[in-house]
Amino acid sequence: MSDEASPPAATLICGDAIERMAGLADGSVDLIVADPPYNLGKNYGNNRDLRAWSDYEAFTRDWLGHAVRLLRPGGSIYMFMGVRFISRLFVMAEEDIGLTFQGWITWHYTQGMGRTRGFSPRHEDILFFSNGSDITFNLDDVRVPQKYYRKRNNMAGANPGDVWQFSHVHYCSAERVDHPTQKPEGLIERVVRASSDPGDLVLDPFVGSGTTARVATVLGRRAVGIDINPDYIAMAERRLAEPFDGFDSADPRVGRAPRDLPGGGNGQAELDI
Numbered sequence: 001m002s003d004e005a006s007p008p009a010a011t012l013i014c015g016d017a018i019e020r021m022a023g024l025a026d027g028s029v030d031l032i033v034a035d036p037p038y039n040l041g042k043n044y045g046n047n048r049d050l051r052a053w054s055d056y057e058a059f060t061r062d063w064l065g066h067a068v069r070l071l072r073p074g075g076s077i078y079m080f081m082g083v084r085f086i087s088r089l090f091v092m093a094e095e096d097i098g099l100t101f102q103g104w105i106t107w108h109y110t111q112g113m114g115r116t117r118g119f120s121p122r123h124e125d126i127l128f129f130s131n132g133s134d135i136t137f138n139l140d141d142v143r144v145p146q147k148y149y150r151k152r153n154n155m156a157g158a159n160p161g162d163v164w165q166f167s168h169v170h171y172c173s174a175e176r177v178d179h180p181t182q183k184p185e186g187l188i189e190r191v192v193r194a195s196s197d198p199g200d201l202v203l204d205p206f207v208g209s210g211t212t213a214r215v216a217t218v219l220g221r222r223a224v225g226i227d228i229n230p231d232y233i234a235m236a237e238r239r240l241a242e243p244f245d246g247f248d249s250a251d252p253r254v255g256r257a258p259r260d261l262p263g264g265g266n267g268q269a270e271l272d273i
């Protein structure tokens, strides 16, 4: 389906992710972006993110089971998770559920709370799995400029790799909304562009402030977002209604030009590609 086809649409649903996913059809989703609570005690208004780890594991197994049922063959799922649980999530997804492993992405968020005993945390991880191996992967839509000119390099750009630098949406920034774990739009943009096509259906079962739904619809995908907090659903609706004037974050490599081009200058005339 092209960008100009039926208008992009988002459906935002207030409710429990497990109950609401149960009402969606098998194989109906092309891409899932799941950013669940990490069980680290965050205050999400009407829900507090703190359970016994065994309960959290059961909760994860439940929502992941539904998510996988919804994913079409070849569909992809990206899961954000904190370091305390990510290795268990990996085993659950690969060994217990049988998803196909595609990548372990490290999100380097550059700044945050400092520690005086121990190293200050500066990353979170994203697990990328799929339902089978015949996946949609639009590498050309997510390339970043090469660092150097080399004949063997693809000068259309490099694969962005699996360490991604995007700063948090800063508290002072105009795009910041009143949600404790708002994710950067530029990061979600890379996921949506790489792993879905225009017209595809993107599901975020923990949509929070609406980042995934916003990015997906701006990029011409359809979106379903679920959150248990009605205030966040209202926040997401407001974000979706805003005019688009660019995403709130970008990979710093996007603006670079390859160094040491032949002949100096920008060398464009001499590129042999």
Ligand SMILES: C[S@@+](CC[C@H](N)C(=O)[O-])C[C@H]1O[C@@H](n2cnc3c(N)ncnc32)[C@H](O)[C@@H]1O
Binding pocket: 015, 016, 017, 018, 035, 036, 037, 038, 044, 047, 179, 181, 182, 183, 184, 205, 206, 207, 208, 209, 210, 211, 212, 226, 227, 228, 229, 232
């Ligand atoms: C890590 S945040 C998601 C943030 C989101 N990616 C963003 O950019 O704003 C997790 C969200 O899950 C929601 N949540 C917690 N338990 C839930 C449940 N059982 N069903 C649906 N949503 C839930 C919380 O209200 C919170 O907004």
